[in-house]
Amino acid sequence: MTRFTRQLPHRLLPFILGCFLASVTAIAQSTDALSALSAARILNVETGELLRDHVIEIKGNRIQGIVRASNASTTAVIDLGDVTLLPGLIDAHVHLTGDAEAQGYQGLAASVPRNTLFGVKNAAATLRAGFTTVRNVGADGFADVALRDAINEGDIVGPRMRVSGPSLGITGGHCDNNLLPPQYDHSSMGVADGAAEILKNLRRNRKYGADVVKICATGGVLSKGTAIGDAQYSSPEMALIVNESHRRGMKVAAHAHGTAGIKAAIVAGVDSIEHASLIDDEGIKLAAEHNTSLVMDIFVSDFILAGGEAAGFLPESLAKERMVGAAQREGFRKAHAAGVNIVFGTDAGVYTHGLNARQFPYMVRFGMSELEAIQAATTKAAELLDFDEVGSLKAGHFADIIAVPNNPLTDISVLQTPVFVMKNGQVIHQVKKP
Template sequence: MNTRLLSTLALAIAATLSTSAFAAQPIVIHAGRMVDVDKGEVLTDRAIRIEDGKFVSVTPWSDAAGRDAKVIDWTKYTVLPGLMDMHTHIADEIQTKDPSLPLKSTPVRDAFIGAKNAWDTVRAGFTTVRDVGVYRGFADVALRDAIKAGDIPGPRMFVAGAYITRTGGGGEVTGLPKGTVVPDEFRRGVADNADQVRTKVNYLFDHGADFIKVIATGAVLTAGTEPGTPEYTEDEIRAAVEEAARHGSFVAAHAHGAEGIKNAVRAGVRSIEHGSLIDDEGIALMKQHGTWLVADIYNGDYIDTVGRAQGWSEETLRKNIETTQTQRDGFRKAVAAGVNIAYGTDSGVYPHGDNGRQFAYMVRYGMTPMQAIQSATINGARLLGREKELGSIAPGKAADVIAVTGDPLSNIETLRFVQAVIQNGKRVCDGPDECGPPQQGQ
C-alpha cells in the first residue's frame, strides 16, 4: 500500500477523533450568506445554531441568543447544506484501461482504497452519497458501517451491496483473458430471470443493502455490452421493484438506452441512472411517474480525454462518443420538461473528491444555479426519501453544512473549492489546505 495513502488516512482519522469536544458544545455559525434550498433563496447575516449534531434554529444574527455556544465566524463565506452525490462508486478503485483490475486487488487493499475515497469525498463538501454498486460484493456495506461507527471519516452512505445484472451483462467483470474464472464474491447479484432476480434482491437486503441497483441496459465501460441494448425485460425489473418495496426500499436502474429506460420507468424504479439515449417518450413517462433522473453529464469529457491518454479500449471510447452529447441533449430536455433531477457524478470513473466539477455542466445544459444546488441538496434527500432528516439547513435535520468563498449563484464553480465542512455537527476540515478537491499527488 502506498505510504502517502496510509499517512493521509492516519491524519484523517486523527482529525475525526479530535472533533469530539467540538461536537459536544452547542455551535452557532455566523453566516455572511446562507442558501435556503427549501425556499430557493439566499439569506444574509444568519445565525445557524447546532446542538447534538442537528440544526436547532436559523435566525437573523441580531437575534442570536445563547452565550453558551461556540461561535464559528463564516461571515466571509456563503454557507450551504452539505452536498449530496447520488451516483458514486467509493468502495471501488478508480477506472483504468485494465478490465481485470478488480480481480487483482484484495479485500484489505479495497478497504484502504475505499477509506481514502471516502475521505476525499467528504472533505470536498459531499457529506452524503448514494453508492450505486461495487464489483466485490458488500465492500460498500462494510465501508458504510465503518463510517457510521466513527471508525473512519467519510460521507453518510446509502449502498446497493452489488449489481443485479445478467450473466455477462453491464454489471459483470468482462473483457478478461480466455479461461479467467471470476470469483463468486464479484457475482453476488447475477440473475438471469425474474425468479432469480427476486432471490438475489432478498439476498442483498439480507446482507445490508439499503436499496437495489439493476443494470437494465448495457454499459459504456463494460466490454461486450452495448448501452442501447436492454438487458432485462420490464417484468424482470418489476420483480426487483416489488421485492425492494417489501423491504421498504426502491430500485435504481442503470439505463442508457431509450427502450431500457422506458422498461424501467414502467416497472416502477425510483431513478434512472445515466439516461444517455433517452427519447421524448421516455422523458414524458418519467415526468408522469415522478421518476428521478441522475445523469453524469461531466463524465464523457473525462473518459474521452483521460481514456485516450491512458489507452482505454477503442470499444469504450467509441461508446462514450456515441452517448456523451446525446445524454447532455436529453438532460436539457428533461430539465425543461420538469423531470425530477438529482445530482450524480459517477465518481470512481474519475477521481473522487472532484464531485463538484459537474455543477457547471448542469448549468450549461439547462439548470439555473439554484436548481443545480437543489439537485445536490434537498432533491438528493427527496430521492432517498430522507428529506425530513437531510438536505437543507432547517431545524431538526442533520447538521451538515459547508462554506464556500464567493457567490455560487453567480459562479457555480465555487462549489468545487469548499473552504470548510461540518458533518453531523462535527468539524471535518477547515481551510483550502484541508478541504476541497485533492491536489495532485495526494
C-alpha cells in the same frame, strides 16, 4: 462461590467500564454546549433566499435553528466571513470502493478488501469536497456496507451513505465482469438470471445490509462486449425486481443508456434511471408520468475522453462514450425543460473522487438555474435517497453544513472549492483565513 462466579466481575470489568464510558459520552453529547456558525450569507436551498446577519445555531450533531445574529443565544460563534453557508451536498451516484485510477483490466488485480481500503481514502476525499451524503451504486463483496457501517460507527471519516451491495444484472451484461475468458469461469456477485436467482440475490443483498437496489437495464460504456442500446433485463424481470424491492422497503436505481431499456425500466416502476443517455421524447414523457428521477452524469464524458486509452479505458468504451456523451447532455436539457425530476449524480469512481462538484457548471450550461442545480444535489437528492434529516438547513436536521466563497447563485463553480465542511456537527475541513 464457584471459580466461575468469582471470576465474573473481573471478566465483566472492561464491559462495565465500556458501558460507563459510553454513557458518559452520550451524556456529554446530549448536553453539548450550543455553538453557532456565522457567515455573510446563508442559503435557503428551498426558496433561494439568502439570509444576511443570521447565524446557524448547532447543538450536538443537530441544527438547533437559524436566528438573527443579534439574537444568538451563544457567544461560541465561528465566524467564517465572506462566504455562503449551505447544506452539505449529496451525490446520488458514486463508486467509492475500488481504485478510480484503475480502469479496464487494471481493475482486476484488486481484492475486495483492497477495494474497501481504497473506499476509506475515497470516502474522506468525497467528504472534504463538501459531499456529506452519497449513494453508492454497486460494490462486490459488500465493501460498501462495511464502509457505511465504519463511517456510521465513527471508525473512519466519510459521508453518510446509502448502499446497494452487488448490482443485479444478467450474465454477460453491464453488471457482470466480462473481461476474462471462459476458463476463469468468472461471474460477478450480483449476476442473477430469471425470477428465482433474482429473488435470491435481492434477498441476500437485503440480508447483508443493502439499503437500495441497483440493476443494469442496458449495456454500458465501460463494460466489455455490451452494446449501449442492448436492453438487458426483460420487462417481467424488472417488474419482479421493483415489486420485491419496494415490498422490502428498498428503492431501485436502474443503470440505462439505451432508449428502449430506459423506457422499459421506467414502465417497470424503477425509482431512478442512472445515466439516461439516449432518452427520447417519449422516455421523457414517461419519466414525468411515472415520477421517475433521472440521475444524469453529464460531466464524466469529458473525463473519459480526455483520459483515453492511456488511462486504461478500453477502445470500445471510448467509442461508446463518443456515442452517448453529447446526446446525454441534450437529453438533460430536454428532460429538465419538460419538468422531469433530475437528481445530482456523477459516477465518481470512473473519475477522481472529490471532483464531484465539477458537474454543477455543466448542469447550468445545459439548462438549469444555479438554484435548481443546487436543489438537485440537496433537497431532491435527499428525497430520492430517503434521508429526511439532510439536504436543507432546518432546525432538527443533522448539522451537515458547507461554506463556499462568494455566492453560488451567481457563480456555481464556487461549489468546487468549499472552504469549510461540517458533518454531524463536527468540523471536517476548514481553510484558514490568511
